[in-house]
Amino acid sequence: MENEKAILPEVQQIADAINAAVKNAGVTVSINPSPAEQHSLLLFPTKARECAQWLKAESPWQLDYLSNVSGNDWPEDAITKQTPKQPVKDAGEEPMHPCLEAVYHLYSIRQSLGPIIIRMRTENRSDKVELPSLTPIWRSAELQEREIFDLYGIHFEGHPDLRRLLMWDEFEDHPMRRDYVEPDDYDYEPTPHGDVLKKSLTQQEGTV
Amino acid sequence: MDEGLKSELQKAGIFTTTLSGLYNWGRKNSLWPLQFGLACCAIEMIATSMARYDLARFGAEVFRPSPRQADLMIVAGTVTKKMAPQVVRLYRQMPSPKYVIAMGACAISGGPFKQGYNVLKGIDRFIPVDVHIPGCPPRPEALLHSIMTLQRKITEDSLAKNREKEEQERLKSELPIPVHGAQDLEPAQNPKIWKAPAARKA
Numbered sequence: 001m002e003n004e005k006a007i008l009p010e011v012q013q014i015a016d017a018i019n020a021a022v023k024n025a026g027v028t029v030s031i032n033p034s035p036a037e038q039h040s041l042l043l044f045p046t047k048a049r050e051c052a053q054w055l056k057a058e059s060p061w062q063l064d065y066l067s068n069v070s071g072n073d074w075p076e077d078a079i080t081k082q083t084p085k086q087p088v089k090d091a092g093e094e095p096m097h098p099c100l101e102a103v104y105h106l107y108s109i110r111q112s113l114g115p116i117i118i119r120m121r122t123e124n125r126s127d128k129v130e131l132p133s134l135t136p137i138w139r140s141a142e143l144q145e146r147e148i149f150d151l152y153g154i155h156f157e158g159h160p161d162l163r164r165l166l167m168w169d170e171f172e173d174h175p176m177r178r179d180y181v182e183p184d185d186y187d188y189e190p191t192p193h194g195d196v197l198k199k200s201l202t203q204q205e206g207t208v
Numbered sequence: 209m210d211e212g213l214k215s216e217l218q219k220a221g222i223f224t225t226t227l228s229g230l231y232n233w234g235r236k237n238s239l240w241p242l243q244f245g246l247a248c249c250a251i252e253m254i255a256t257s258m259a260r261y262d263l264a265r266f267g268a269e270v271f272r273p274s275p276r277q278a279d280l281m282i283v284a285g286t287v288t289k290k291m292a293p294q295v296v297r298l299y300r301q302m303p304s305p306k307y308v309i310a311m312g313a314c315a316i317s318g319g320p321f322k323q324g325y326n327v328l329k330g331i332d333r334f335i336p337v338d339v340h341i342p343g344c345p346p347r348p349e350a351l352l353h354s355i356m357t358l359q360r361k362i363t364e365d366s367l368a369k370n371r372e373k374e375e376q377e378r379l380k381s382e383l384p385i386p387v388h389g390a391q392d393l394e395p396a397q398n399p400k401i402w403k404a405p406a407a408r409k410a
């Protein structure tokens with residue numbers, strides 16, 4: 001841990017460097033208040049591709065390896081009902097808007113440093129769910145962006161092959177969104193109780 | 209034939225049997241499983257067929273890559289809803305008589321993923337299962353035990369032509385294959401062969 005801290009450049013320093021190198025980049029730092037203190041860079045979607053290209057090819061950190069892409073869903077109540085009880089703040093200022101988020105973990109193999117985390121957020125959760133794909137820059141994003149498209153419904157523009165990955169093509173929802181309602185099909189447990197008992201009893205009454 | 213007479217004759221070096229006994233003895237000792245695995249249980253199935261546990265002792269070591277040549281389907285692993293139609297299709301393509309072993313918690317009930325949106329809660333919703341093995345994963349001994357259980361079941365088959373049985377076998381090859389719907393499989397189960405067990409109020 002000590003070691004990692006020593007080689008990790010301050011996230012703010014990276015944000016400043018991107019802002020200096022890419023015009024109108026508008027990169028801010030998203031603070032992680034937990035003990036992990038893994039702060040991340042919040043990219044502006046329209047400028048994200050340029051910033052990413054710079055981070056990979058020209059920046060002093062040479063982030064040549066993308067290890068992980070994950071999705072995040074921020075509906076209204078997940079933002080307001082966070083624990084500890086303050087609302088989640090965007091870059092330490094405005095409360096965050098409801099959105100979908102893609103998170104990329106980057107490393108530099110050449111300099112053995114990382115992870116450096118970048119995030120992008122959609123405008124909302126319903127119709128403006130586009131983000132630029134970073135697959136043209138880090139090829140390893142391809143399958144993981146497809147997975148996020150499948151499970152969260154973020155449309156990655158510029159992705160070479162944006163299809164569902166895990167669910168079948170006919171499926172019409174995004175199961176990892178927090179307001180997803182799963183099909184009602186686990187009706188039986190040997191000793192049902194609580195919600196499951198209620199569910200299985202109503203199901204039985206429905207089918208009889 | 210009377211069992212006592214049979215053993216008396218055997219002492220005299222005369223071996224008697226019935227035709228169906230001979231027939232079933234041959235069948236039960238040469239089960240050809242379909243070679244496919246769906247998740248972690250398949251690893252245990254592979255272990256069962258290798259040297260240490262040696263499924264060959266029970267005549268079931270010839271794993272066939274084609275359903276047309278197999279008469280035993282070992283459903284080893286999690287059946288996702290995406291995979292379920294293919295499993296039913298493979299089952300339909302096997303020639304009669306055919307048998308199914310549902311191996312592991314996943315195949316019999318959805319197991320650890322029972323509450324998942326993407327996992328079928330037991331393959332018996334779509335195909336008739338002869339032997340269920342619990343466990344996550346079941347040990348190779350359990351799979352061997354299930355093969356022995358199945359063999360016992362086969363011994364009881366009769367060779368006589370039986371319209372009812374033929375009809376049953378025919379229906380097995382015409383089981384409807386579910387299709388992928390917008391939310392779930394359609395239908396989500398085959399009500400002809402599966403009914404939800406009644407839940408009891410606590």
Ligand code: SF4
Nearest residue numbers: 248249312313314344
């Ligand atoms: S029952 Fe356990 S070991 Fe078998 S497929 Fe399911 S999770 Fe894997």
